[in-house]
Amino acid sequence: MKVILVSLFLTTFLAFLFLKHILKRTTKVNLPPSPWRFPVIGNLHQLSLYPHRSLRSLSLRYGPLMLLHFGHVPIILVSSAEVARDVMKTYDLKFANRPKTKMVDILLNGGRDLVFSPYGEYWRQMKSICVQNLLNSKTVRSFENIREEEINVMMEKLEKASSSSSTVNLSELISDLTNDVITRIVFGRKYSFEEGSDISRGILRKFMELFGAFPLGEYIPSLAWIDRVRGLDNKVEEVNNQIDGFLERVVQEHEDADEVKSSFFSILLSVQRDKTAQFELDRSGLKIMLFDMLLGGSATTFTLLEWTMTELMRHPECMKKLQEEIRLISTRSLHVSEKEVEKMNYLHVVIKEVLRIHPPAPLLPRLLSEDVKLHGYDIAAGTQVLINLWTIQRDTKTWGPDSEEFRPERHLDSPLDFQGQNFNFIPFGSGRRGCPGIEFALGLVEVTLANLVNRFEWRVEGGGKPDVFEATGIEVCRKFPLVVCPSSTLFSL
Template identity: 45%
Template sequence: MISSFAVFSFLFFLSFVLISLFQLSSKKSKKNLPPSPPKLPFIGNFHQLGLRPHRSLQKLTNEHGPMMMLQFGSTPVLIASSAEAASEIMKTQDMSFANKPKSSIPSKLFFGPKDVAFTPYGEYWRNARSVCMLQLLNNKRVQSFSKIREEETSLLLQKIRDSIDNSQVVDLTELFVSMTNDVLCRVALGRKYCDGEEGKKFKTLVIELVELLGVFNIGDYMPWLAWVNRFNGLNAKVEKVAAEFSAFLEGVIEEHKKKKTEDNDEGGDFVDILLQVQKENKSGFKVEMDSIKAIIIDMFSAGTDTTSTLLEWTMNELIRNPKTLRKLREEVRLVTQGKSDVIEDDLEHMPYLRAVIKESLRLHSPVPLLPREAIKNTNVLGYDVAAGTQVLVCPWAISRDPAIWENPEEFQPERFLDSSVDYKGLHFGLIPFGAGRRGCPGITFAKVVNELALARMLFHFEFSLPNGAKPEDLDVDEALGITVRRKLPLLVVATPSF
């Protein structure tokens, strides 16, 4: 028979548990969470993302506000779609949001990951980024590659001339991808990999790498569905690309090691520089083989797609806006009057060119969503954000915010002519490359390539659409990967300017 003491003890314990649960629930309910649209069991808000998540999130933001909490499977995700929210996350509380969400595909492709873009915040990341900023992408180093940029943009011009001679339509998308890939090959690896089977294989690897980085991996948000990737071939493809890129870069690194040239602080490609850093080990940062490979792959994944995409969208908008195109061409010719070509020194005297590229970046942010992760519990603009919450800052939505930009859907470079606003991470209404600790370290490198290629093309050629199509009929559909590209290749007819 149960004693009255046992019954009393049980009731006391039950009361204690219920009171504790009530207090916990009450405490939780006092948290001020961002607004959230209705969600479904298990999948959360996945069904609301659609085929173009950046556009879907902009629409949800218009309904629920610039700070919004979504649920992707089992993961809470904070959406930040205002300049004020971006500034708070990437500047005021940059340290609290310095982490990147863990993702299984980049972890495999970047050997850990051991790169800069996807590696979690910590000592390794700080050291790796320092090497990139101080050794690979500093202003002096970027200037040292001017000959490479001039030679590769000259080859771009020659390919356009060849198409004219053969009465062919010019595929600018293909030419931009090829040029940026060749520039990066020479800068990072010491030579181009564009001919024969070797070149074909390397180009395929880069394309596959960029495609995989844009794949949504359901297993990262719904671990109970991770098995799907074993059956749909995703895991196998990731492992294949990682293994092939690893083997290719190991061959490149061995080639560099066998060279009997003397290391020089002024010369050498990225592999040479990283091998020298590894040899000297001055900072105490152990640069392992996987680190070298991961950092080099970073350069291709971040540099090729974003640079070619920006050039593509800029030419797209210039063709759609003939008055802007004429105005920019007039500036290029005025600055280069009496010269046979554009050189990098001329770019400093082309403010409208810079305005055109800024406006292109505003209207077509190459990377529409910038992921972060909260390191600790914090409060952002009055809302409580728990440690481990994923964050998506939305530069695409911010740069189309009518509270910041007049006529935000229109291409108007003139808005930047008398403005100090830039895209280097200091003005949070325009952050196509991010900001703060996790901002892109290669902005300066990409800037010169874009400006030189665009100025030289407009100096030498006139462009129109094939088959007499009108500028306003130009297709602007988007294809989404790690960047937002045109869905279809940009095909034009080129004619010599002189």
């Protein structure tokens, strides 16, 4: 009996060791390289106020595909065109979702907007409505008169400043321009700062800053109290109330109006009232779509124009070259037309170069919905992904040793475009979740830039060059306003 028991014990023990070895071998995963992390906080201590910069430093040490942990949340950092291609093309469907965060839940109605809603039928219907009725080429062209009228309003303000030899806050003027254009197109009328609108210059900026914040409670639930103590929760609630209050007022005005003005909003109202439509749009969904278009149409455009004027003033040889092209092609001194802008090759490469070194949103978030093998590494479903466009578009292997420099000429005779097919240059993203509003944004940026450069000479008060300090937030604009002295060339042309 004892022999039998000993035999059973030995057999069981050996079987256990064998199975343990097999299970260990079959469950072993190959994870991407990862920097050492602290307990609880993970790698959060390695982030700076400018995550795109600190994450680039880490990628130079650990490679183009790296695993980080923000508290208990695993994050895959993508820092090369090759890996970005796999994420946004090869396995695009598996990476087609966005992470759901506290900011998304509160500020974007639980992620029901076009940017953060889960990939599926609801998202497809939203995108279809926006593209068909606002963002397609034909519709964008139809807004030419609005763009021209609002640019002329800005030009009049600049002419007054020029005649009195005074400085102007060009950042504010650009912000007003983009806000006025988008509200006229989306809402049917202006909701500008000058009219005391609740959607003033500061609210959208606060929104972008909050979205770029790293709330500790998101990654370390036990430390959520710190977000309350430092006032982050109150700021989020305040901005959310301001935005919702503005949107509610706009919706109420349109519902009470005797005559509905032709606008994107009027189209959404017709969709909402159509009981036969497959897509149901309730009041909260209506407001979040309006905010999407307001934010997407103004923030990116503003940031791109602001950085472009900054870089041109920092590189007077590029400014002069662009002025010469515009004045050669344009037949009018008062307003450069959009048809003339289409012929301006150097203008287009200037904008490309600004988007290369100052992508408005330097970090693109994705969420993996299925397990995947990525460049030999095992990535589990539920892992968040950050694609560092800022790093990819400054890669010296692609762009040369002068990749940090502003040099528009590098794009001359280049096949690169904004559609996201070449993953060395993806300022608007790529794949299913690529930005659908590229033409909408560029339509205003190109003609505005042509008129600013054509009509005025620009300098910073006291001489010198404008700084390039960055603001914090999900969309990176200038930290300080661009205050300049315009000098009109109207009577010298």
